[in-house]
Amino acid sequence: MHPSAKLEAFLANSSHLQTPFVVVDTDVVAQRYDALQAALPMADLFYAVKANPGRPVLDTLIARGSFFDVASVGEIDLCLNAGVTPDRISYGNTIKKRGHVEYAYDQGVRLFAFDAEPELDKLSQAAPEATVFCRVLCDGKGAEWPLSRKFGCDPDEAERLLHLAADRGLKVGVSFHVGSQQGNVEAWDAALEIAARLARSLMGRTEPVRLDVVNVGGGFPGIYQREMPSIEKYGEAIAASLARHFGPLYGDYLPRIIAEPGRYLVADAGVLRTEVVLVSRKHEMDEKRWVYLDCGKFSGLAETMEEAIRYRFRTPHDEAVENGAPTGAVIIAGPSCDSADVLYEKTDYRMPIALAEGDFIDIISTGAYTTTYSSVGFNGFAPLKDYYI
């Protein structure tokens, strides 16, 4: 997966731009949206705005007919201001202030996540006509970005809460997240089996309740170091799991299926350009060099935390390397005075021996989770600049 021709042209003519910056090709975003919609024809795609809330990204996806998954009232306003109608917005954060639920409901949002009884209380009081989907815990096996137990509840608890929600007259759904950057296309199956079990329980009520929505979350990958299955494989696996678990229950008539892609739509659409500030050794005899960039953990590359996301780097010497120029092992670090601002130390990265101060390095597939992760001004460095083309 190479950067698009449009990205390459921009980068070729950007030596006058201050680094670090990210540039995002919105055509790639549109292509990805179309590819995912083709792979998941049964699903409404709710773009996870947090992945990259850049206005041109939103505009591109609005033109495509996308729906939007938001994490906060800030993101609701962002969407509404961009012209998204509130019926296309899902408030997917299970952690919401009561006043924020009220605000969202006033704006017309009718789709909300929850995973606990106190949150359901807020929703039944402040969003009485809404569809509320209960997030079930997943183990995140196969995912590159660590999935903690922060979101979701155990299936037994979900069952209790869904009945409670139905008792209160709310429309109900089930959601889960298999973990960001999920490499296993079968990861959705176990969760869909649980979702079907919950659907069955609701159908067993004296007055049967149908699931209004099944939210299969995100997890569709960008292309970093590791090869990933094609998006068609994900679509086929999810369709097969839906048929397997929901077919016996509903026949051909599925609940509304929604998905929340973030990274998949924008990661590969972006390139982050940074400059080498210093290449050094801690001792003359050290084999490993330290490469210090002008972008680090606190200026956009937060996903290098615990070396979880392993980006690809491109240097001006790569062609020479292909023709035999030597490379050597490196540790890669950011420019701040924080000793924790080291990007990769355990992961085996090599860079050309010729690499030197002033060289530009392009970090590939950095359109997701970079711009807004940047700190406001840690160590006096400006936030990461972003361009959309």
Added chain:
Amino acid sequence: MHPSAKLEAFLANSSHLQTPFVVVDTDVVAQRYDALQAALPMADLFYAVKANPGRPVLDTLIARGSFFDVASVGEIDLCLNAGVTPDRISYGNTIKKRGHVEYAYDQGVRLFAFDAEPELDKLSQAAPEATVFCRVLCDGKGAEWPLSRKFGCDPDEAERLLHLAADRGLKVGVSFHVGSQQGNVEAWDAALEIAARLARSLMGRTEPVRLDVVNVGGGFPGIYQREMPSIEKYGEAIAASLARHFGPLYGDYLPRIIAEPGRYLVADAGVLRTEVVLVSRKHEMDEKRWVYLDCGKFSGLAETMEEAIRYRFRTPHDEAVENGAPTGAVIIAGPSCDSADVLYEKTDYRMPIALAEGDFIDIISTGAYTTTYSSVGFNGFAPLKDYYI
């Protein structure tokens, strides 16, 4: 260590303010500066601006006669705009763009850190009349914030570089950092022994070179969970080490001693107020509750990374707890949709059983490394607001 009366008064009257926010009492900053100067009478104190670059903090320290340690040209401008004269600024980042060295030098800055030959090359070319201090690696044992090998070089390499710098006519110094939030007052001794060894090597030249500066760095603690030695103990230990290692070399005439306090001056001067958004269990039978706050890892509490800094929390139910009201084990998390935004999961925190949505929680000693660590808008949440009183 309780918040100051001024902080308490502000918090008591701040229920109308949107959370989360940090409030910093600059009187405490002034008291801390005086206490540290009294404990280290031999040292010029260079405030590490990155700890909290709030203008009222700078103004307070300028009035006290402080010097300033900066990490970037952004922080140089901040200091100059506040009225700091350039002779009171040290550019303490070992990772500097060539253009930034030139800018600093043009502004009149004459004190620079380095730890590698390519960086020394930049300095000797772009800052010919400067004093350059070489940072030596320390192991950071006893420190709470992880000290990586990112900064500093091995002592042998430092010796080579210092001779090289002297050859080029630069004034030379030695610096080190024993690790942030250092609990062992003897941690400076080993590094000062190395510094003296380097001084001896320079004195042994045909034309002897004296160290111009010994920079003992920072590491002086704020008060979090753990008891810490008094600041006098740090001063006594450092003075004893200086006498032990430098006395035989220089007698009573020491090189210029500088220190770079950050956390010690501002941490305990601040309180971060956050609101409880949700208290829940993943299963009805779980003993541990999840407490979700409206401030997390990406909105100011980045130092909870790997649960390194363990803050103290204050709830509205603490008096009831003292009178016998029950508490229970909790996991504490932030409000974003990022599964990595969990503050404390392994550390044993307990909170009142009565804790509920809408309660304010005050996080004590949060004046350092909070405001500028905040992301620009991750998940659509606004950056952390700060007040200075």
